[in-house]
Amino acid sequence: xxxxxxxxxxxxxxxxxxxxxSLSVTGCGAMSQSDDQNASVSTGEASGxxxxxxxxxxxxxxxxxxxxxxxxxxxxxxxxxxxxxxELKTVDTDGxxxxxxxxxxxxxxxxxxxxxxGVDISSYLSEEESGVVFKDYxxxxxxxxxxxxxxxxxxxxxxxxxxxxxxxDEDGNGYGGGNCDIDRAVVMGQYATNAGMKAYIDFHYxxxxxxxxxxxxxxxxxxxxxxxxxxxxxxYTKESLQKLKDAGVDVGLVSIGNxxxxxxxxxxxxxxxxxLYSAGxxxxxxxxxxxxxAVHYSNPQRDYMEIAKMLSDEDVDYDVFATSYYPYWHGTxxxxxxxxxxxxxxxxxxxxxxxxxxxxxxxxxxxxxxxxAKGSNDDDSEYSISVQGQSEVIRNVIKAVADVGEAGIGxxxxxxxxxxxxxxxxxTDNAEQILKENTIAWEKYGSGWASSYAGGYDxxxxxxxxxGSSWDNQALFDFAGYPLxxxxxxxxxxxxNEIEGMEFEGAITPAEVTVSLGEDIASYLPSTVKGEYTGGxxxxxxxxxxxxxxISEFGEYKVFGTVTDILSQDENNTSRVIIKVNVLPDSxxxxxxxxxxxxxxxxxxxxxxxxxxEDVFRGEYGLHFWSETEVMxxxxxxxxxxxxGNYTASxxxxxxxxxxxxxxxITITNNTKGxxxxxxxxxxxWLEWTNPxxxxxxxxxxxxxxxxxxxxxxxxxxxxxxxxxxxxxK
Numbered sequence: 001x002x003x004x005x006x007x008x009x010x011x012x013x014x015x016x017x018x019x020x021x022s023l024s025v026t027g028c029g030a031m032s033q034s035d036d037q038n039a040s041v042s043t044g045e046a047s048g049x050x051x052x053x054x055x056x057x058x059x060x061x062x063x064x065x066x067x068x069x070x071x072x073x074x075x076x077x078x079x080x081x082x083x084x085x086x087e088l089k090t091v092d093t094d095g096x097x098x099x100x101x102x103x104x105x106x107x108x109x110x111x112x113x114x115x116x117x118g119v120d121i122s123s124y125l126s127e128e129e130s131g132v133v134f135k136d137y138x139x140x141x142x143x144x145x146x147x148x149x150x151x152x153x154x155x156x157x158x159x160x161x162x163x164x165x166x167x168x169d170e171d172g173n174g175y176g177g178g179n180c181d182i183d184r185a186v187v188m189g190q191y192a193t194n195a196g197m198k199a200y201i202d203f204h205y206x207x208x209x210x211x212x213x214x215x216x217x218x219x220x221x222x223x224x225x226x227x228x229x230x231x232x233x234x235x236y237t238k239e240s241l242q243k244l245k246d247a248g249v250d251v252g253l254v255s256i257g258n259x260x261x262x263x264x265x266x267x268x269x270x271x272x273x274x275x276l277y278s279a280g281x282x283x284x285x286x287x288x289x290x291x292x293x294a295v296h297y298s299n300p301q302r303d304y305m306e307i308a309k310m311l312s313d314e315d316v317d318y319d320v321f322a323t324s325y326y327p328y329w330h331g332t333x334x335x336x337x338x339x340x341x342x343x344x345x346x347x348x349x350x351x352x353x354x355x356x357x358x359x360x361x362x363x364x365x366x367x368x369x370x371x372x373a374k375g376s377n378d379d380d381s382e383y384s385i386s387v388q389g390q391s392e393v394i395r396n397v398i399k400a401v402a403d404v405g406e407a408g409i410g411x412x413x414x415x416x417x418x419x420x421x422x423x424x425x426x427x428t429d430n431a432e433q434i435l436k437e438n439t440i441a442w443e444k445y446g447s448g449w450a451s452s453y454a455g456g457y458d459x460x461x462x463x464x465x466x467x468g469s470s471w472d473n474q475a476l477f478d479f480a481g482y483p484l485x486x487x488x489x490x491x492x493x494x495x496x497n498e499i500e501g502m503e504f505e506g507a508i509t510p511a512e513v514t515v516s517l518g519e520d521i522a523s524y525l526p527s528t529v530k531g532e533y534t535g536g537x538x539x540x541x542x543x544x545x546x547x548x549x550x551i552s553e554f555g556e557y558k559v560f561g562t563v564t565d566i567l568s569q570d571e572n573n574t575s576r577v578i579i580k581v582n583v584l585p586d587s588x589x590x591x592x593x594x595x596x597x598x599x600x601x602x603x604x605x606x607x608x609x610x611x612x613x614e615d616v617f618r619g620e621y622g623l624h625f626w627s628e629t630e631v632m633x634x635x636x637x638x639x640x641x642x643x644x645g646n647y648t649a650s651x652x653x654x655x656x657x658x659x660x661x662x663x664x665x666i667t668i669t670n671n672t673k674g675x676x677x678x679x680x681x682x683x684x685x686w687l688e689w690t691n692p693x694x695x696x697x698x699x700x701x702x703x704x705x706x707x708x709x710x711x712x713x714x715x716x717x718x719x720x721x722x723x724x725x726x727x728x729x730k
Contacts, residue, residue, distance in 0.1 A: 298324045668707055
């Protein structure tokens with residue numbers, strides 16, 4: 001995922017893939033709070049323009065936290081009374097308890113019994129040490145083994161555990177985020193094995209979060225040459241796996257690095273990274289030869305075929321190509337399936353989703369702010385923010401991987417048990433005390449995304465934004481520790497699950513479709529749309545679209561369709577739905593959509609622009625831009641008018657961090673007549689597309705025209721240009 005905890009926006013970029021907010025919006029698997037443009041959601045990494053409010057941890061200086069942390073009973077914090085906050089935060093706006101929400105699940109036909117249905121519970125021990133108590137479905141308190149048994153009974157068959165080399169400062173204070181060293185992995189691995197589940201060991205090869213935003217070297221490896229680093233990584237991997245093996249942990253999968261798009265263990269070149277992959281893989285083969293070896297990247301909207309080819313060319317020994325997939329940031333499930341299938345079929349690899357998640361509420365439960373909140377990553381209409389929405393994401397991502405075929409082997413949900421130590425609501429009289437107690441626990445037991453002690457290792461991120469979890473509202477347990485029915489989805493995908501009282505309430509308007517003039521519009525229209533039912537369920541329903549073959553000019557159109565309720569016995573229980581169709585004109589420019597995969601036809605000069613496959617408007621490629629320094633470039637193309645008439649130019653553009661003085665324009669110049677028209681725009685956020693279109697320019701046959709795109713941003717500005725068109729207005 002992207003960095004789930006950082007104050008950053010989560011976005012994908014060609015430099016780093018997905019941005020993770022500090023718990024990592026990284027999405028995953030890794031957390032980072034930095035404002036660096038290279039982060040995306042992985043691990044949570046995230047995209048968009050959603051600033052995350054920090055927990056206010058800075059309000060309690062380290063001395064105060066340390067002093068207060070001494071006042072514990074038998075090693076655990078004395079919990080404040082959070083019953084009022086629990087009462088407020090464990091029910092929805094209608095007063096219905098989240099733990100009582102039942103889920104409708106469509107059975108997945110033909111799903112293999114061996115399909116990995118996993119969850120990442122890396123923060124569990126820190127949660128337990130902080131005093132968090134989990135419940136079973138009947139509301140009974142459960143101990144650690146009972147917790148893992150509950151997961152198994154709910155259909156989970158794999159546990160994912162991240163491992164950091166040395167997540168402690170020189171005085172032994174933990175960095176937070178679960179303080180995930182190998183010894184803690186052994187403990188959780190034993191619980192999982194006792195519950196009949198296998199372990200997926202996720203080596204970060206860092207002392208703290210590794211994700212698309214950063215891949216820091218472990219302290220002990222600083223200054224090493226690549227050869228020395230290879231040896232150190234091999235030795236560390238082998239010793240760690242031997243500890244797990246000796247402890248009887250059933251390890252079925254090992255990841256050599258976490259979301260290693262920009263590098264791994266302090267190296268950045270692909271060649272050196274691949275040497276480290278191979279060293280880690282060799283250690284796995286020697287200690288646990290039956291375990292799968294995985295590599296893990298962060299965003300399936302990247303050109304994974306290029307990455308897979310690089311791995312093949314470098315002769316990396318691995319079994320599984322894994323990706324993070326967060327519906328907020330990482331595109332469609334169809335693209336996920338096709339991207340993984342391309343890698344599997346071409347390079348004979350297994351494929352899987354290593355991280356995914358969804359929010360069941362927009363509330364914050366610990367006082368630390370959330371990656372997904374009101375106005376932040378909450379506007380995806382495909383799934384509702386609800387327990388039902390969570391279930392649908394789990395089910396649909398499993399199906400998307402299974403649709404790859406036999407090579408699609410698994411899906412893991414990220415941190416479903418990272419819930420508040422004490423439930424926080426800013427409206428309660430003791431809110432300040434609850435936040436203070438949470439802060440103490442985050443510092444002492446590592447149950448927040450980062451403690452202040454991590455600042456020495458990660459000063460630019462953890463050193464500024466240490467605090468709690470921005471992921472608590474995406475857990476599969478409510479804030480009070482009760483399991484949600486969405487957790488049972490791992491079992492229900494085999495059997496299906498119906499709930500009483502579900503009635504069809506109508507179809508949800510699907511996303512608009514963009515096609516070029518002359519293309520078969522019907523072939524672009526979806527075969528299913530989402531239908532909404534009582535209880536928040538959104539199911540894929542068949543749709544029959546009205547005839548649209550008479551559309552013969554460019555412009556915006558509305559096409560109607562008929563949606564049929566699949567749960568009703570009455571075949572006439574239907575609903576009408578509208579889809580917006582944007583028909584683009586025939587562009588007079590060469591390679592106007594950059595689909596050649598390069599800049600053919602364009603003259604590009606200046607700094608910061610290249611053709612890439614990330615964050616495109618449509619198709620596979622666009623003109624991407626980013627630079628650590630000021631972005632300043634032009635892309636131009638000449639055209640000799642074949643006809644007299646009025647001409648205009650337009651483009652699609654998205655991006656961010658461009659600064660208050662950004663200058664972005666598209667211009668048509670009639671060089672013959674010395675006239676021109678210009679449209680300007682600004683970039684306002686990840687995938688927030690604008691469509692600057694010039695006024696018309698009078699042109700006569702034979703006139704020489706030039707279309708010029710000009711972009712100037714502050715250092716760190718980024719974005720994508722696509723569908724840059726010149727056309728004649730009729």
